[in-house]
Amino acid sequence: MKEQYNYITMIERSSSIIEELYKSSVPLGISEIAKTLDLPKATIYRILITLAKSGFVEKDENDDKYKLGTIYIKYSDKVKSQIDIHNIAEPFMEELAKEIGETVNLAISRENSALNLSRIEGEETVLVSKLIAIAPYYCSSVGKILLSYKSKEEIEEYFKESKIKKRTINTIDNYGEFLEEREKILKNKYAVDDEEYDYGLFCVACPIINSKKEIIAAVGFSGPKSRIEYKGKENMIKKLILYTKSINDKIGIIGI
Numbered sequence: 001m002k003e004q005y006n007y008i009t010m011i012e013r014s015s016s017i018i019e020e021l022y023k024s025s026v027p028l029g030i031s032e033i034a035k036t037l038d039l040p041k042a043t044i045y046r047i048l049i050t051l052a053k054s055g056f057v058e059k060d061e062n063d064d065k066y067k068l069g070t071i072y073i074k075y076s077d078k079v080k081s082q083i084d085i086h087n088i089a090e091p092f093m094e095e096l097a098k099e100i101g102e103t104v105n106l107a108i109s110r111e112n113s114a115l116n117l118s119r120i121e122g123e124e125t126v127l128v129s130k131l132i133a134i135a136p137y138y139c140s141s142v143g144k145i146l147l148s149y150k151s152k153e154e155i156e157e158y159f160k161e162s163k164i165k166k167r168t169i170n171t172i173d174n175y176g177e178f179l180e181e182r183e184k185i186l187k188n189k190y191a192v193d194d195e196e197y198d199y200g201l202f203c204v205a206c207p208i209i210n211s212k213k214e215i216i217a218a219v220g221f222s223g224p225k226s227r228i229e230y231k232g233k234e235n236m237i238k239k240l241i242l243y244t245k246s247i248n249d250k251i252g253i254i255g256i
Contacts, residue, residue, distance in 0.1 A: 013043065017047055021066060021067060027066055028066055028067075086117055089208065090106075093243075094120050101231070102123065105221070107217060108146075112137060116134070138158075138164060140205075141204050146218050148181075148186055155178065159174060168195050168199055190206045200224055202233070204237050205240075208247055208251065209251070219247065
């Protein structure tokens, strides 16, 4: 219990220091921060050198004062892009879900998995309700798209380090096989999960690309394979590609 208390206290103090640096228009010294927060200078010093090591703050060697690190630019861009992606994509996702009658998902990369940010429900189905918030890269359509746009070295490392489980007889569970699939995905600009995550489930996903030509998310639809084939999966894929292009065009205009 004491150890837990100490950790929480240090995080709280670190947050307070970061907040003071954020509010200040000029770099701050240890004494200034200690006085404002009513904390020992030794404590402030230890926290600052730890934050500096991780890039959260930067020290001016000339006057020993601290300011926020440039790492926050990267973080703010990431948060901004995720929020904007959701706001931009959702109207198009809603239209697509109405048009095809299937569930439409928006996902981003998160710790070697695809994290579903948003879901627009289509027709009721037990299969789609089984979809989880965090999907594996290797056997989900959104995951396969996100993984395919990584370098071959990153993909190889993913297959070496991850616990790959062959969920169905269709599951791609090795690096070499995935590279072959990757060629088709990059050529066609969409990925298919044809009963690779679960039997009876069919999913397709396309990449969402930012103004720097980087993949930042994936959007796709999911449903029972038999129903999608009955409706005409090729036509549904064309509609997904069309709606994804509209999302990407809007992102390009905004300059995310």
